[in-house]
Amino acid sequence: MNFDLTSDQKMLQDQVRKFAQTELAPLAPEIDKSGEFPWPSLKKMAKLGLLGVIVPEKYGGSGFDFVSLAIAIEEISRACASTGVIVAVNNSLTTYPILEFSSEELKKKYLPQLCSGEKIGAFGLTEPNAGSDVAAMESTARLEGDHYIVNGTKRFITNGGEAGIYVVFAYTNRDLKHKGISAFVVERDTPGFSVGKHEDLMGIRATANCELMFEDVKVPKENLLGKEGDGFKICMNTLDVSRIDIGAQAVGIAQAALDEAVRYSKERKAFGQPICNFEMIEALIAEMATEIQAARLLVHYAGFCKDKGMQKFSKEAAMSKYYASDIAVDVTRKAVQIHGGYGYSKEYAVERLYRDAKILELYEGTSEIQKIVIARELTR
Ligand code: CAA
Numbered sequence: 001m002n003f004d005l006t007s008d009q010k011m012l013q014d015q016v017r018k019f020a021q022t023e024l025a026p027l028a029p030e031i032d033k034s035g036e037f038p039w040p041s042l043k044k045m046a047k048l049g050l051l052g053v054i055v056p057e058k059y060g061g062s063g064f065d066f067v068s069l070a071i072a073i074e075e076i077s078r079a080c081a082s083t084g085v086i087v088a089v090n091n092s093l094t095t096y097p098i099l100e101f102s103s104e105e106l107k108k109k110y111l112p113q114l115c116s117g118e119k120i121g122a123f124g125l126t127e128p129n130a131g132s133d134v135a136a137m138e139s140t141a142r143l144e145g146d147h148y149i150v151n152g153t154k155r156f157i158t159n160g161g162e163a164g165i166y167v168v169f170a171y172t173n174r175d176l177k178h179k180g181i182s183a184f185v186v187e188r189d190t191p192g193f194s195v196g197k198h199e200d201l202m203g204i205r206a207t208a209n210c211e212l213m214f215e216d217v218k219v220p221k222e223n224l225l226g227k228e229g230d231g232f233k234i235c236m237n238t239l240d241v242s243r244i245d246i247g248a249q250a251v252g253i254a255q256a257a258l259d260e261a262v263r264y265s266k267e268r269k270a271f272g273q274p275i276c277n278f279e280m281i282e283a284l285i286a287e288m289a290t291e292i293q294a295a296r297l298l299v300h301y302a303g304f305c306k307d308k309g310m311q312k313f314s315k316e317a318a319m320s321k322y323y324a325s326d327i328a329v330d331v332t333r334k335a336v337q338i339h340g341g342y343g344y345s346k347e348y349a350v351e352r353l354y355r356d357a358k359i360l361e362l363y364e365g366t367s368e369i370q371k372i373v374i375a376r377e378l379t380r
Contacts, residue, residue: 025080034206046115051095051120055095078252089121114165124186125137126156139152160208164187295323321364
């Protein structure tokens with residue numbers, strides 16, 4: 001058993017940490033306020049290979065493993081939660097399903113664009129009436145000659161407003177229930193596709209979270225991922241991978257909150273001494289640090305399961321996502337508590353981190369869904 005990162009993973013961690021702390025952290029409060037999608041930062045990250053971390057070099061990626069991807073997402077999210085999820089969606093919700101389930105032609109066509117930052121990716125799954133219950137989706141795709149005609153509406157799509165390439169799910173045969181869902185790659189400039197309402201979110205405010213509309217969108221039939229009816233399994237398999245990265249995002253946000261809390265507790269004086277000397281503050285800091293370490297180990301273990309080729313790692317991914325999200329909300333709340341009234345002010349980073357953390361328990365499967373996945377693995 002070895003808890004050390006490999007030399008490649010360590011190198012990546014150092015490089016991303018340095019970049020994220022110098023380039024991303026100073027912009028985080030600004031883009032939280034303005035909601036501006038961080039294109040300039042993404043272009044820089046593309047040059048560092050961070051938009052195609054797990055994509056082989058022959059398609060323009062960096063060819064790292066899944067633990068490395070989690071390490072990169074943690075460091076990016078520690079500096080800026082919005083940028084963290086934008087990059088996670090591009091990597092695990094867009095490049096991954098294309099890499100895993102598309103033809104060689106589609107890989108050659110789309111992966112280099114997603115790795116170079118020429119275009120960013122998004123995952124069109126959630127709908128106004130279908131969140132946790134994926135099979136309740138209403139979007140349809142019917143084959144007409146060489147094209148599928150896609151109709152429907154997607155909601156709460158991270159990167160939605162700025163993406164150029166979308167992985168989209170729709171029913172090709174409703175009678176077959178979840179076995180009738182198919183997955184497609186859809187390009188933004190296809191006639192009939194449009195971006196709808198921009199969501200005014202509580203946190204991760206720079207993620208261009210938008211509604212997507214499909215009105216008779218003609219998608220070439222070769223843009224189908226896998227076979228007709230493979231969509232549900234492609235979706236679940238992809239979410240298994242991406243949940244590890246949301247776990248990593250949670251660890252990054254929580255680590256940032258701990259960093260802030262430790263710094264503040266050493267500077268802030270009360271009753272004639274720094275508040276870090278008080279046992280109740282010490283207890284909070286000890287709890288936060290322990291929770292973060294436990295979550296990080298769960299995340300790395302889930303990535304390790306994927307890297308070693310385990311066929312099914314849904315439970316490990318769900319555990320990492322559920323636990324890391326849970327502690328991120330707790331750790332950021334404690335960080336606000338340590339800051340006292342200042343923690344409730346937008347002048348201090350912990351206010352933003354607390355807002356950013358809440359989404360972790362909601363997207364890519366709520367915490368309740370993660371518990372269902374874990375329990376079903378144990379009971380079925
Ligand atoms: N891998 C492969 N196959 C899987 C699987 C997995 N992880 N999980 C389930 N399946 C298969 C099952 O084996 C079953 O196969 P058969 O039909 O051959 O028997 C089939 O899929 C149906 O499985 P279930 O009966 O378990 O399906 P369900 O309808 O009960 O749903 C669920 C299960 C876990 C609740 C699932 O619907 C789910 O994960 N929901 C949450 C959706 C979600 O995470 N949305 C996130 C949106 S994306 C996002 O948030 C992005 C963003 O903004 C950043």
